[in-house]
Amino acid sequence: MTSAPALRLDGVTYTYPGAASPAVDGVAFDLPRGASMALLGPNGAGKSTLLDLLLRWKTPSSGRIELAGRPLESHARTELGRAVSLVPQGEVARFAFTLREYVLFGRAPHVAALAMPGPDDEAAADAALRDVGLAALSDRDVGTLSGGERQLLLLARAMAQQTPLMLLDEPTSALDPANTARVARILRTLRDRGTTLLWTTHDPSFAAAEATHAALLRAGRLLAAGPADEVLSADALTALYGTPLKTLRHEGRTLVYAP
Amino acid sequence: MRGRGGLWILLAALPFLALLAVSLGRYPQAGFVPVGHLADDVLLRTILIEVRLPRVLLALLAGGVLAGAGFVFQMVFANPLVEPGFLGVSQGAALGAAAVIVAYGWAPAGVQAAAAGGAMLGLGATCALARRFRFGGWILRLVLAGMAVSAVAGAGLAFVKLVAEPTRDLQDITFWMMGGLWNASFPALASVVPAALGSLAVLWAMRWRLNVLSLNDRTAHSVGLSPRRDKTVLLVAAAVGTASVVSVCGLVGWVGLLVPHLARALYGADARRALPASILLGAALVLACDTVARTVLPGEIPLGLLTSLFGAVGFAVMVSRRPPLRGGGGDA
Numbered sequence: 299m300t301s302a303p304a305l306r307l308d309g310v311t312y313t314y315p316g317a318a319s320p321a322v323d324g325v326a327f328d329l330p331r332g333a334s335m336a337l338l339g340p341n342g343a344g345k346s347t348l349l350d351l352l353l354r355w356k357t358p359s360s361g362r363i364e365l366a367g368r369p370l371e372s373h374a375r376t377e378l379g380r381a382v383s384l385v386p387q388g389e390v391a392r393f394a395f396t397l398r399e400y401v402l403f404g405r406a407p408h409v410a411a412l413a414m415p416g417p418d419d420e421a422a423a424d425a426a427l428r429d430v431g432l433a434a435l436s437d438r439d440v441g442t443l444s445g446g447e448r449q450l451l452l453l454a455r456a457m458a459q460q461t462p463l464m465l466l467d468e469p470t471s472a473l474d475p476a477n478t479a480r481v482a483r484i485l486r487t488l489r490d491r492g493t494t495l496l497w498t499t500h501d502p503s504f505a506a507a508e509a510t511h512a513a514l515l516r517a518g519r520l521l522a523a524g525p526a527d528e529v530l531s532a533d534a535l536t537a538l539y540g541t542p543l544k545t546l547r548h549e550g551r552t553l554v555y556a557p
Numbered sequence: 558m559r560g561r562g563g564l565w566i567l568l569a570a571l572p573f574l575a576l577l578a579v580s581l582g583r584y585p586q587a588g589f590v591p592v593g594h595l596a597d598d599v600l601l602r603t604i605l606i607e608v609r610l611p612r613v614l615l616a617l618l619a620g621g622v623l624a625g626a627g628f629v630f631q632m633v634f635a636n637p638l639v640e641p642g643f644l645g646v647s648q649g650a651a652l653g654a655a656a657v658i659v660a661y662g663w664a665p666a667g668v669q670a671a672a673a674g675g676a677m678l679g680l681g682a683t684c685a686l687a688r689r690f691r692f693g694g695w696i697l698r699l700v701l702a703g704m705a706v707s708a709v710a711g712a713g714l715a716f717v718k719l720v721a722e723p724t725r726d727l728q729d730i731t732f733w734m735m736g737g738l739w740n741a742s743f744p745a746l747a748s749v750v751p752a753a754l755g756s757l758a759v760l761w762a763m764r765w766r767l768n769v770l771s772l773n774d775r776t777a778h779s780v781g782l783s784p785r786r787d788k789t790v791l792l793v794a795a796a797v798g799t800a801s802v803v804s805v806c807g808l809v810g811w812v813g814l815l816v817p818h819l820a821r822a823l824y825g826a827d828a829r830r831a832l833p834a835s836i837l838l839g840a841a842l843v844l845a846c847d848t849v850a851r852t853v854l855p856g857e858i859p860l861g862l863l864t865s866l867f868g869a870v871g872f873a874v875m876v877s878r879r880p881p882l883r884g885g886g887g888d889a
Binding site: 350353354355375376377378379380382383384386389390392393394395396399403404406407409411412413414415459 | 762780
């Protein structure tokens, strides 16, 4: 049981209703526990759809997903909420909640159906706000945040959920370099605490720097998956994006660029 | 006002307001009850206990339910521009109730059941229509769909009036459409209490969850909720509560739109505080309007007329104010 990977995908296929071809087509890979996996692919490759399948927001047309050694569909709804968290890409704050109230929503799977969050939940929310560096803004209205702060807020909410697996949908898109570095630091902290991470990105250099593992998705099909330094080769990335790309080693880091 | 203390003040003020309302009226003369007469005026005691007291209690209950339901509709639909009267709920309930009155006469259980059925039908039709519209964002689509469904229900209501028995049913229906509590009595109150309190209990119990459900459905799902199921439970509870109030009080508009905004402005967006605040403020507002309705003129002013006036003006002020209202987004 403990040796089972955090996630195991086997022949996972999903076709949107009325679509001619599947958006995700026979995808199979393992996500080892404690890994930080980057999911790369061009726009429309099926990355977001794959995240939806892993969240059970969508159900695969065929194939099998195992979460911690058990079929995904065998997990009860709240149990799944305690096992997998999501950092969505952008989210509109519709009412003027404070940051603390907003992060507390991540505690929902830990709060019984008709109960209110308790002191433990408040503490977890406050700790998450401290971890992302927003503690000083706890009582502010979420509508007043900048784009970078909002991304950190969504991260904090997922952290308050305290799940062993966290899915992140383009956590660094639309962030300036300082905020990107901040998110990278938080991801490393999470991994140090034993959280398994799966995140999508359009930045191969960021993936090469931060991911332990990588998976390449093109037109719904998996081109490669495995340890990042094996998968993120110039040839593989060129095939993935359909444009010539080269890699450069500099100060121990791999940079990906278009020549 | 954002602390818990503010809520207790509100709760403590209600009995005081209720007492004040009971002691105000037009017998034996306009104004406050002469306390000295209570001992020897039997009629005065009867009026206080059998006429004014149930009416005051009904006003509190109706206001609480309408404002609570409005609050829930706004959060579930992530739309600050909705209230039961804008979603086809009130008009659906009114049509259902009126149809049953004309067909079978006034029978509280039947009228309430028909009102609840009409409310649910109105809400369902509004949601279905809003999803089909190919014009505007979600907020606008929902409001437009609600207008269309309300208009259809209003036309149905006009037809019911046309075929109604003119000396009895028609007058009932017409006056009742304007909204008012002149029907109040302990039996009428008793017929509303189960559905109204049941509805409020569900809303109260789910108030924290309601916050999470105001985010998009995928996010609510990702934190372990079943958004569709939970939203359905909340909407049905709110619609049933609204229907029970409408079946006795008629159409009392705008309370469900204005009061939730006021509650959020005073107590913050978190429904843990703002929902109870909305219920209490709604109760106080309808009580105040009804007291005015039955005391200032020799004849009674329809309550719905006063709440609409007050609510619409208040809402206009609130929408024009800075910071602007927020809310909306795409995917409900």
